[in-house]
Amino acid sequence: MTGISRFGRRFLQMVFVLWAVATILFFLFRLAPGSPLAAYIEPTFTQEQQESILRRFGLDRPVHVQYGIYLLNLLKGDLGDSFHLSGSVASIVRDVFPYTIALTLVSLIIAYIIGVLAGAFLAWRRGSVFEGITIPLVLTTRAAPEFWLGMILLAFFSFKLGWFPAGGALSPGAEFPNNFARFFSFDFLRHLFLPGLTLAIYLHGLPLLLMLSNMLEIMQDDFVTMAEMKGLSTWTILVRHAARNALLPVVTAFALGVGYSIGGNVVVETVFSWPGLGRVLVRAVASSDYPLAQGAFFVIAVVMIFMNFIADLLYSSLDPRVSSGDAKH
Amino acid sequence: MKKFVFALVAMMLAAAVWAEGDQIRSFELLSRTQAEDPTEFQAAQLVAQEWRKLGLDVEHKAIPWEQLAQVVWFDRDPPDWDMTMWRMVGRPERSDPDELIYNLFHSSTADAGYNFIAYSNPEYDAVVEAQRVETDPDARQALIIQAQEILDRDQPNAFLVHPQQAYAYRSDIWDPATVVEQSGIGIKNFWTFVDAAPLTDQRDMILNSGVVVQAINPLYISGATDSWITELIWDRLLRISPEGLAEPWAAESYNWVDDTTIDVTLRSGMTWHDGEPVTVEDVVFSFQAPQGDESPMYKPFVSGIADIAALDENTVRFTLSQPSAAFLTATLAKINLVPLHIWGPILDDLSTKDENAESYQEEIPIGSGPFKYVNWLRSQEVVLEANTEHFSAPEIDRWILRIIPNAEASLGMLRSGELNFLSGYLGDPQVLVQTSEGQPIDVVASTEVGFRYVAFNHRAAPFDDPAFRRALSLALNRNFFVQAAYKGFAVPSNSPVSTALGFWTAPGITDLETGIELAKGILAEAGYTLDGRGRLHYPDGVTEQHGN
Numbered sequence: 001m002t003g004i005s006r007f008g009r010r011f012l013q014m015v016f017v018l019w020a021v022a023t024i025l026f027f028l029f030r031l032a033p034g035s036p037l038a039a040y041i042e043p044t045f046t047q048e049q050q051e052s053i054l055r056r057f058g059l060d061r062p063v064h065v066q067y068g069i070y071l072l073n074l075l076k077g078d079l080g081d082s083f084h085l086s087g088s089v090a091s092i093v094r095d096v097f098p099y100t101i102a103l104t105l106v107s108l109i110i111a112y113i114i115g116v117l118a119g120a121f122l123a124w125r126r127g128s129v130f131e132g133i134t135i136p137l138v139l140t141t142r143a144a145p146e147f148w149l150g151m152i153l154l155a156f157f158s159f160k161l162g163w164f165p166a167g168g169a170l171s172p173g174a175e176f177p178n179n180f181a182r183f184f185s186f187d188f189l190r191h192l193f194l195p196g197l198t199l200a201i202y203l204h205g206l207p208l209l210l211m212l213s214n215m216l217e218i219m220q221d222d223f224v225t226m227a228e229m230k231g232l233s234t235w236t237i238l239v240r241h242a243a244r245n246a247l248l249p250v251v252t253a254f255a256l257g258v259g260y261s262i263g264g265n266v267v268v269e270t271v272f273s274w275p276g277l278g279r280v281l282v283r284a285v286a287s288s289d290y291p292l293a294q295g296a297f298f299v300i301a302v303v304m305i306f307m308n309f310i311a312d313l314l315y316s317s318l319d320p321r322v323s324s325g326d327a328k329h
Numbered sequence: 330m331k332k333f334v335f336a337l338v339a340m341m342l343a344a345a346v347w348a349e350g351d352q353i354r355s356f357e358l359l360s361r362t363q364a365e366d367p368t369e370f371q372a373a374q375l376v377a378q379e380w381r382k383l384g385l386d387v388e389h390k391a392i393p394w395e396q397l398a399q400v401v402w403f404d405r406d407p408p409d410w411d412m413t414m415w416r417m418v419g420r421p422e423r424s425d426p427d428e429l430i431y432n433l434f435h436s437s438t439a440d441a442g443y444n445f446i447a448y449s450n451p452e453y454d455a456v457v458e459a460q461r462v463e464t465d466p467d468a469r470q471a472l473i474i475q476a477q478e479i480l481d482r483d484q485p486n487a488f489l490v491h492p493q494q495a496y497a498y499r500s501d502i503w504d505p506a507t508v509v510e511q512s513g514i515g516i517k518n519f520w521t522f523v524d525a526a527p528l529t530d531q532r533d534m535i536l537n538s539g540v541v542v543q544a545i546n547p548l549y550i551s552g553a554t555d556s557w558i559t560e561l562i563w564d565r566l567l568r569i570s571p572e573g574l575a576e577p578w579a580a581e582s583y584n585w586v587d588d589t590t591i592d593v594t595l596r597s598g599m600t601w602h603d604g605e606p607v608t609v610e611d612v613v614f615s616f617q618a619p620q621g622d623e624s625p626m627y628k629p630f631v632s633g634i635a636d637i638a639a640l641d642e643n644t645v646r647f648t649l650s651q652p653s654a655a656f657l658t659a660t661l662a663k664i665n666l667v668p669l670h671i672w673g674p675i676l677d678d679l680s681t682k683d684e685n686a687e688s689y690q691e692e693i694p695i696g697s698g699p700f701k702y703v704n705w706l707r708s709q710e711v712v713l714e715a716n717t718e719h720f721s722a723p724e725i726d727r728w729i730l731r732i733i734p735n736a737e738a739s740l741g742m743l744r745s746g747e748l749n750f751l752s753g754y755l756g757d758p759q760v761l762v763q764t765s766e767g768q769p770i771d772v773v774a775s776t777e778v779g780f781r782y783v784a785f786n787h788r789a790a791p792f793d794d795p796a797f798r799r800a801l802s803l804a805l806n807r808n809f810f811v812q813a814a815y816k817g818f819a820v821p822s823n824s825p826v827s828t829a830l831g832f833w834t835a836p837g838i839t840d841l842e843t844g845i846e847l848a849k850g851i852l853a854e855a856g857y858t859l860d861g862r863g864r865l866h867y868p869d870g871v872t873e874q875h876g877n
Contacts, residue, residue, distance in 0.1 A: 086688065158745070166741045167738045168710070272735070273733045273738060280708065288395050
């Protein structure tokens with residue numbers, strides 16, 4: 001088997017998964033009860049107007065025709081227009097996407113750095129009083145609801161001390177020459193701090209516990225004993241040998257965590273009025289805004305599938321033993 | 330045992346004698362879910378509890394708004410509901426009673442329009458038709474009051490309350506004397522935004538909304554928050570004054586030539602935000618544009634115009650197809666003035682496409698109003714700046730609307746100064762009042778034009794019987810609802826015309842005598858009977874049309 005056909009198969013697999021996701025999304029929303037017009041009916045509204053809106057969004061056509069148009073547009077990269085928000089689904093998602101990515105990546109990276117280091121450290125200090133205090137603490141933060149944690153941080157750091165703003169991603173009316181200046185401004189970082197911290201506290205438990213259990217397992221392995229017998233220092237054994245092997249599942253968890261977190265931050269986004277994809281998604285589902293909900297879910301699916309792919313790649317570079325199944329034939 | 334059988338037979342006999350018509354079926358009282366509207370949910374629970382005391386089997390059932398709208402509003406043939414909690418919200422143009430008093434209850438709107446309860450009374454139809462074409466305010470007032478008295482008699486709905494909406498602002502930043510309370514709307518209104526004077530060098534008004542801005546489009550009526558923005562960017566010929574009356578704005582004056590002809594003189598020297606002058610051609614275009622199919626939501630507001638023409642370079646003549654009392658409020662104070670040089674080409678282009686003007690979003694919206702568009706970050710904020718060239722230039726520098734979905738955080742922001750005008754607060758009003766104590770924060774609660782009510786489906790017995798509806802309505806003590814469900818932030822209601830609209834409100838209409846015994850008396854008088862188990866039956870000869 002050549003590398004090209006392997007890549008080709010993987011690609012076809014991905015296309016198939018995306019098609020399946022797109023199809024499920026399409027029918028899921030159309031089978032849900034309730035009219036997509038419900039969000040419209042407050043203003044004076046005649047039968048004629050209702051029909052005109054149905055026509056405008058193609059909702060008057062048979063479902064299979066709608067489905068065909070939907071798939072064709074998807075191929076062209078067109079996610080359609082939102083029912084309720086002005087502009088295309090693509091532009092709405094594009095507007096909030098940088099904020100989502102910033103929040104997700106910053107908090108995940110912090111969570112995984114802290115989690116990995118602390119996990120390795122705790123494995124080393126197995127059985128100490130320190131471990132006895134830390135593990136329940138970690139479990140508590142992992143079990144604590146995000147909104148509660150967020151409100152506590154908000155009440156303390158923002159309302160009481162006044163160190164950080166209570167919401168939003170930028171100061172009111174802040175102006176920037178371009179997006180680069182916007183996302184690397186002190187103002188943006190100041191706004192990012194509390195939601196990022198909340199999410200990081202919530203997320204760090206998983207890498208910590210994963211790292212801890214992997215390390216404990218690996219430290220029983222023969223090659224560690226071998227290294228000890230060679231007289232290597234504890235630090236070298238811990239970092240160069242054990243940690244490197246224990247990291248593998250953590251890397252996978254990180255890559256999948258990005259995919260999951262992209263659309264799953266709605267609680268933190270709401271508490272801190274953060275303009276992210278999660279809020280857009282929840283609102284779209286609640287108001288039967290099919291195209292927007294479909295589009296947002298689809299983007300999340302693309303990110304997840306892509307991150308899966310990245311995880312695979314990282315895996316094979318971190319551990320040469322892991323490569324595609326075909327290679328073993 | 331014998332005694333028991335005897336008692337049973339006696340009870341059955343008694344039941345047969347007392348209850349002559351069929352037993353009335355069980356009802357579901359619909360409402361939104363608790364998460365969507367906790368106050369409405371609470372009110373529904375209390376309503377069901379009161380009506381059970383009359384011998385009815387009423388269960389409260391909460392369903393999400395999309396489904397509720399489907400069942401109650403869209404599926405009219407055949408409708409599958411008996412009673413539901415419902416609301417009409419306040420809007421500036423509803424400060425003219427026509428929209429609510431006509432559309433909600435005129436029999437012509439039962440099939441597809443606002444009269445989803447299918448109330449039908451020829452006498453009422455005649456009165457509301459007459460007020461629509463009565464241009465003398467005093468004569469019209471008499472008709473509006475007459476209409477409310479008919480509704481009081483027929484009780485098509487059980488009106489519950491006109492809610493009060495609480496807003497707040499920093500009194501150390503905004504001069505309280507310049508914060509305007511508009512009747513039926515509250516302090517969050519056009520006049521406050523234009524008039525508010527800063528006391529410090531904080532010259533930006535920073536407001537909040539819990540919901541996102543959907544569109545900024547002068548030809549589209551979208552979300553409620555969106556209308557605050559369109560009102561500021563685009564001028565209208567007339568504006569609804571703080572007292573609720575339509576007064577000249579971009580029009581210098583208007584003059585009724587006869588019942589169906591009105592000449593409007595445009596203020597001179599106005600310019601669009603791009604520097605072009607505002608002309609009578611723009612005005613004519615602004616009213617003609619919605620007459621086509623590109624702006625369906627505005628179409629009803631211009632449908633009464635038979636002809637519109639520029640007489641000279643300052644005057645526009647509107648000819649109406651019939652006299653219309655609400656024309657000033659519902660049309661001249663409603664339609665946004667849009668520039669022909671921008672929207673003309675856009676509409677020409679759209680006329681060949683499926684989409685209409687409602688889905689069009691200008692890159693930089695251009696109006697002639699007191700504020701200019703600066704920036705819109707989706708899900709974050711909308712920034713407008715003062716149009717210093719405007720004939721009513723604002724005192725503030727910038728108007729910044731922040732999207733804050735977290736109600737508790739918005740209170741914290743008001744205290745810290747991150748917000749200086751709380752223009753959207755969906756949390757508990759008592760918490761707002763407590764938060765403001767000892768702070769430089771003014772809380773102002775105003776009665777809304779809108780109302781909350783229980784709607785009955787008149788298409789089937791027993792709701793086709795005014796006596797039955799009246800009994801149910803009078804079983805509800807409005808003051809109890811004000812306190813128990815609305816925590817004091819509401820006033821009793823018995824009319825679609827809010828007490829906030831002083832001039833149009835029928836005097837004493839909300840002085841309802843209520844009580845369970847009173848309601849039982851009305852039912853008994855109308856021939857309804859209770860059986861031995863305390864269940865209410867129809868009057869003799871009336872049969873149940875619905876299965877249980």
